[in-house]
Amino acid sequence: MIEQAEIFALMNRNRAEFVKSAGRPAIGWLSIYTPEEILDAAGLVPFRITGEFAQNTSEAGSMLCSNFCSYLLHSLSEGIEGIYDFADGMVIVDECDWRKRLYEAWKKQLNPPFTYFLELPKVITPESKAYFRLQLKKWVAALESHYQIQITGEALRRSISLHNETRTLLQRLYKLRQSDRSPVTGMEALQIMKAATAGRKEEFNRELARFLDDVEARNEPQAKPHRVLVCGSYFDQPELVEIIEQTGARIVCEDTSIGIKYAEGRIEENEDPLTAIADYYLEKATCARMYDSDIRLNHLLDLIETYKADSVIYFTLKFCDIYLMDYPYVMSRLQQQGISVLFIEGEQQMSNIQSIKTRVQTFLETRMF
Amino acid sequence: MNLFEVTDSDRKSQYRNMSEVLEACRIQDLSSSTNLKASRIRSLLNAYRLSKAYEPDSKVAYVVEQFPNELVYALGMIPWNIESMAILLAQHGCADSFINLTQQNNVSRDICSFLRGSLGVIMANCYPNPDIVLANDQPCDCLSKLANITSKNYRSPFFSISTPTELNEDTLDYLAGQQRRLMKDMAAALNMEFNEADLDRTVGHSNEAREYYCKTLELLRDYRLPGVAREMLEIFGMNAFGIPENVQLCKTLYQEALEMSKKPENKRSGKRVLWAGQAPDGSHEIMQYVEKEVEVIFWAPLWNSNMMKLDPDDPYRSIAQRAIEYHWHMERFQANLAEVCDTYGIDGIVISNAWGCRNMLALSPMLREVCGEKKIKYLTINVDFMDRNNYAFNHVKNRIDAFLEILKQSHL
Ligand code: SF4
């Protein structure tokens, strides 16, 4: 089993090499509200920038500021260090103020051939959906003009179907995690979710289908674990996942962008493709960037119930103001419902892991025993 | 206690809470003042609006800093800027207890202290109960988040508009459309009538005040007018364009500036420094220290968006344009800074980074780039005018001294 999970870890580790070898122009993205379908239909390779390969963030810190979201600082550092030199550029979705600043710095300082800023509204209304569709149309036109191509309805439909297949498989994975004895560990889930965005969708779908078949056939009787749900901002923290699961608890759901938020819903395949894409991405926006904090809170409460979570860990990157500002409110609502929450503020590469370890252990152990 | 539900929403009690704070801090005049007559008018206007907002029948709309208040005035409501009230309290040194309150209640210290201070005042139930809470994403995401959770706190209706970043026909249409819809939604939620004629009237007041505002700025280019730049900053922050009292205020300031400009001693002389970023009150030690040596004018009131007149035939679209132009935007800000430096004869720039304001921090390198191109001396300081834990004058004094020294030498 470990070997199979390792396939996903390898997909992550080698994501740059793979994307490079695909022989098609590649475009990096940061936000899960980036319609990969459009890039794929344009014949490009979309891949998520994870920031995990950066060596040093001091130069990025001087271009922006060092008290900045460390996911973005690490991502910019990867750009500075030339890790994405093979790619044609970036698309940055207007997810938070810091991404606007990142876009400006990326364009000005690194200036790859194609850098695009995609506006995403913060409310879900018929008007905002129409506006987002218009933004997508402009983006399509920019891609068509840059690459001298035509993005056909047929190509979009084919791509929608491919990405829907990924969603269906990922939803199957999350369904398994709903069972009392979730057979999937948090670490496996993290690797799988990251591999889903590593620029090799067809291969990923094949591997995930195989993995799920195997897991479903697994018959490993286990004790019923303490079930943990992790929510919050960008969460790519294998060390923290390990610490949580070493206590004997199991992470059963991540309400984060490398988690269920990426996998939810599906794009309507029988509609006008651009309308369907616009509606899907805006409707699935349940993160703290939306004006109304209840959108995220209600979604989180549903997940807590569906995944029968015993505890919640609220993780936020330092300086991620929107998740920080949301926290007191979300926490008070969860507490009202008798749900225990541990708040952790960390960084992309955590330096204070020891103190976090003690807090996590204390929190979970007092709840488990 | 659940801090996200106000238990006593009686404005009289809230007024008492606020009065106790003001008394404890010995604040009589909640307004930063210069010696100008305009300053006294503003002070009175603020006091009047403050007391009015606590009256049971007043319609109060909480707003964020750059909300287009003409829309609020058109419905006869009092806009209550959740952030600027807390800033006023901080200017009088009374923010500590509010900051402490947030710290006791899970609010991260990494958040901008202006926002923490504001949330603290809300948690302490010192503001008048809002009838409605309004937000756009200006000047920052975090402030709009604060507005939203505030609406939960008071169980008040919340309405928002998304301001796009780029300026083009589509973004103008989208934003103007949202504003039109907002007027209807607000009126329906408050069971009020909305007539376009009311908006026309507020737009008229707004434009009239703008006229005086722009004329005052023109004088500021060529004259050293003590107190005027500060007053412009206060008027900008007050964001009361749309009411007749603001016309009076802007007119008075213009007349005073005009009179001053006639005096020979007010011809431009000495070094002029542009203050970019959050500025403390005029009585703050940093300001006093810098203004002893050089003339300080403030960048925010000079932004192009402040010069824009609204189109009476299409107010929504022109309000939309102004809003988009207010947005943090590297290219627009760089161009504006360069223009302001030329127009106002700037010798040096203080880039003031308030703790936790990552927009300003992230734009600072681009501002420094403009200084480099224009060969203008600059000083970047990290300050916090709200949370005393993050700032000490001694930490910045040496750097200010060095900056002033360099400026003086470039004089020779
Ligand atoms: S983690 Fe927060 S600050 Fe960083 S990119 Fe995401 S939303 Fe923005």
Ligand code: SF4
């Ligand atoms: S100082 Fe910056 S972070 Fe704070 S409220 Fe103003 S714009 Fe937002």
